[in-house]
Amino acid sequence: MTTPKIKLTDVHKRFGDKVVLDGIDLEITPGESLVIIGGSGSGKSVTLKCILGLLTPDSGTIEIDGESIVGMSGADRERVNRKFGMLFQGGALFDSLPVWENVAFGLIQGHRMNRNKAKDIALEKLAAVGLSAEVGELSPAELSGGMQKRVGLARAIATEPEIIFFDEPTTGLDPIMGDIINDLIVKCVKELGATALSITHDMASARKISDHIAMLYKGKIIWVGRTADIDHSGEPHVDQFIHGRAEGPIQMELRRL
Numbered sequence: 607m608t609t610p611k612i613k614l615t616d617v618h619k620r621f622g623d624k625v626v627l628d629g630i631d632l633e634i635t636p637g638e639s640l641v642i643i644g645g646s647g648s649g650k651s652v653t654l655k656c657i658l659g660l661l662t663p664d665s666g667t668i669e670i671d672g673e674s675i676v677g678m679s680g681a682d683r684e685r686v687n688r689k690f691g692m693l694f695q696g697g698a699l700f701d702s703l704p705v706w707e708n709v710a711f712g713l714i715q716g717h718r719m720n721r722n723k724a725k726d727i728a729l730e731k732l733a734a735v736g737l738s739a740e741v742g743e744l745s746p747a748e749l750s751g752g753m754q755k756r757v758g759l760a761r762a763i764a765t766e767p768e769i770i771f772f773d774e775p776t777t778g779l780d781p782i783m784g785d786i787i788n789d790l791i792v793k794c795v796k797e798l799g800a801t802a803l804s805i806t807h808d809m810a811s812a813r814k815i816s817d818h819i820a821m822l823y824k825g826k827i828i829w830v831g832r833t834a835d836i837d838h839s840g841e842p843h844v845d846q847f848i849h850g851r852a853e854g855p856i857q858m859e860l861r862r863l
Contacts, residue, residue: 611671613668616630619652619663625825627649627663628826629826630653630666630826632820632827634801635801636801637799638802639818640803640817641804641816641818641833643847644805644822644847648822648823649822649825651773651805653822658771659675659678670686670769688767690768691765691769691771693758693770693773699758700746704742705744706728706743709728709732709742709757710724710725713728725742731760732756732760734760735759737753751778767800770798770801770802770803772802772803775787775804776806795815817833821847823843823856829844842854843856
């Protein structure tokens with residue numbers, strides 16, 4: 607039996623009286639691309655932060671390649687984190703560094719790689735996302751939103767990670783650029799043979815980049831299955847969400863004026 611690349615078992619997290627994760631169970635197999643969907647405040651980002659070690663669950667276990675990582679620190683945590691690549695929602699590029707150095711940041715700082723070698727890899731990864739070597743010399747402020755997202759993707763794949771996390775990868779992009787980014791994500795993940803975990807509320811993106819989709823609602827995974835099956839989930843919350851319907855079991859909390 608294949609060991610899951612990522613496994614969450616009965617993960618709980620609360621902030622004060624607010625329960626955010628209420629017993630998350632999830633498995634992602636090696637080479638799989640899974641997208642977690644759900645509305646704002648459903649716990650998607652908290653789930654991601656718990657896996658990354660930025661937050662510690664109150665209870666439950668999180669395993670990477672069969673190794674428990676909750677509470678792990680120091681050299682062991684650093685070793686696990688080296689398996690990760692990340693495309694942040696807002697790009698999170700360093701304005702003070704040229705584009706190529708943003709891409710090479712993990713190679714230089716994390717892997718202590720020679721700067722010239724790191725730059726060669728950075729330019730190679732920029733080419734993989736359709737950006738020229740000339741773009742590598744620009745500052746992030748000189749780039750459009752779509753180009754910044756491409757640079758973020760190049761940085762995410764620069765260390766050739768085993769697992770890549772995508773946090774709302776198409777936020778702030780027009781539909782055409784969003785589709786270009788989705789295509790690049792699929793291409794880059796496939797070429798690396800990486801496992802991918804994404805969080806989004808953009809269903810066009812979720813359908814395109816995933817093999818499987820899980821829906822998070824009120825701190826629980828209420829449905830998980832193949833992307834091809836989501837239109838026939840039989841789950842009314844899922845059905846309402848993927849079609850963007852105002853009417854249904856998910857009631858938005860609206861403040862009356």
